[in-house]
Amino acid sequence: MPLTRRKILASGAAVAAAMAAPMLRAQGRPRVVVIGGGAGGATAARYIAKDSDGAIDVTLIEPTRSYYTCFFSNLYLGGFREIDSLAHSYGRLASDHGINVVHDWATGIDRDARTVALAGGGAVPYDRLIVAPGIDFVDGAVPGWSLAAQNAMPHAYKGGSQTELLKARVAAMPEGGTFVMVAPPNPYRCPPGPYERVSMIAHYLREHNPTAKILIADPKEKFSKMALFQEGWNDNYPGMVDRIGPDFGGADVEVRPETMEVVIDGEVVKADACNVIPAMKAGHIVHAAALTEGNWAPVVPATMQSRMDENIHILGDAAAQGDMPKSGFAANSQAKVAAMAVRGALTGSRVFPAKFSNTCWSLIDTDNGVKVGASYTATDEKIASVDSFISQTGETADLRAATYRESLGWYDAIAADMFG
Incomplete structure (x- = not known):
């Protein structure tokens, strides 16, 4: 069944701004635009830029200059972390990987013209678009x-x-x-x-x-x-x-x-x-661009491509993908699969079979950490769980403390993986 395209912009003001302002275009290289700078979007932008070695022009659109992780924010509530430890800058994505970081709101997607409208005016063109807007509330x-x-x-x-x-x-x-x-x-x-x-x-x-x-x-x-x-x-x-x-x-x-x-x-x-x-739903922009069924955006598991538009990939919390939970680890894992698929489509690089993983750690009390997780593979219908694990009741204090330390190491690792 052929994919349909619809021209969607969030408002008449955005349309007027996009028509009045010049297009922001790269010359010569394929263009990837990423909407959303969280665990999915920042990771995808970084991996596409890094692994294509400059062959792809990457633009990341994110309104905030400091990203505060929702994961580990509970530890701030409990007094185990300071709020500043959850804040991360986009500076190294620009300086180390040449990503064009645009701090603005993406207000609409024109799927026919393949452009993203910005609240501040102008439109950013893309050959492939990655949308990772997180959640909104019902x-x-x-x-x-x-x-x-x-x-x-x-x-x-x-x-x-x-x-x-x-x-x-x-x-x-x-x-x-x-x-x-x-x-x-x-x-x-x-x-x-x-x-x-x-x-x-x-x-x-x-x-x-x-x-x-x-x-x-x-x-x-x-x-x-x-x-x-x-x-x-x-x-x-x-x-x-x-x-x-x-x-x-x-x-x-x-x-x-x-x-x-x-x-x-x-x-x-x-x-x-x-x-x-x-109750939650996918971030507003995927609804505005007619990329959803119900509250979430269905995707092709092997590539994270939208089932409504093959030129758009949807990551993380917004995606209806199957068995994976909506988590920072899951979004980071999906971003790497999408980045590989995008590089393959735009540069002809090798694409390996999609594999995904996730772990969710939780802190119950001082040095009392527990976890749940799984590994996944892509089927035609969904991202499917292959095997799983979970902490057990009655575990020793040493094991719970080791699980907590493991979570701290993961946080540092995923922050580096997202932001460089």
């Missing part, structure tokens, strides 16, 4: 909550200022106060993330506000590493954490940010701090 997913309420009830599921705000809210809780988390439905970014967050906030409260309580309203019957987290909460934070699953109203939640109330199955709970993590 409107109305939690009744009473919207982005307008994110200061009162932070989501903190995008790294940076929201993470700092949530920590400030927890620190300001009165003695014996109540922290409420509204957990998200599947699928969402970093499946163990909300529950590591509970662990880290419990660690902080045990040290600073030991009579405080944590209440989780959860629409899911089960969650990633469930037995490990429950063991950890019972052993390290006894009596502090209470989870309400769907059988007891965890899927029937309304929030009232103005009065800091959470209504769970009709019962009103007064929250001293509240973390609302809504």
Whole structure:
């Protein structure tokens, strides 16, 4: 079935700006544009530029000058890291690899002309486009909550200022106060993330506000590493954490940010701090460019190409690809497969069979780390899990400490892999 193309721009203003401003064009070399400078986008840009040895012109479009990782942000909430340790610059991508880093918003994709419109004016042409926009939130997913309420009830599921705000809210809780988390439905970014967050906030409260309580309203019957987290909460934070699953109203939640109330199955709970993590969807630009089915963007597993447009590759959280979780490690792994496919298409370089891997580490308490992960292969239908592993309940303190140290090494390695 032939692929269709549609001309999509986000707004009339973007169209006018793109028509009025000159095109930013490279001469002679094939052009790759990458939208989004996170674990998927930054890695893809770096590998294409590095491994093509200058044969491909690479432009990375990312509005922020410092990227704050969402992964490991829970450790900041728990007091194990400083916020600055999560911040990374794009300078070495430009200086070491010759990538043209454009700090601007990509506002639209013209799939016929193969250009990306910028909020600041102009259009960037591409021969291949990589889109790695991360997540946005589903409107109305939690009744009473919207982005307008994110200061009162932070989501903190995008790294940076929201993470700092949530920590400030927890620190300001009165003695014996109540922290409420509204957990998200599947699928969402970093499946163990909300529950590591509970662990880290419990660690902080045990040290600073030991009579405080944590209440989780959860629409899911089960969650990633469930037995490990429950063991950890019972052993390290006894009596502090209470989870309400769907059988007891965890899927029937309304929030009232103005009065800091959470209504769970009709019962009103007064929250001293509240973390609302809504249902998620692919970043806005893939929806605007008609690259989605439902909330996510379907891709060809072997190349991460969009099933709607063979000249576009979609990475990370935004992609509907099969068995891989939405995680920083997964996005980094997918980026390398996409980078190889793009180089092969544009320069004729050799393309090897796609292989993927992922590990998600979580910290439960000091030196108490657990992990889950798998390796994957590409089938015609999806990225399929080949084998998997998970930490076990009852592990020794030495093994848990070694797992935590392993996670620290991974963080340093992936940061270097993304940003040079």
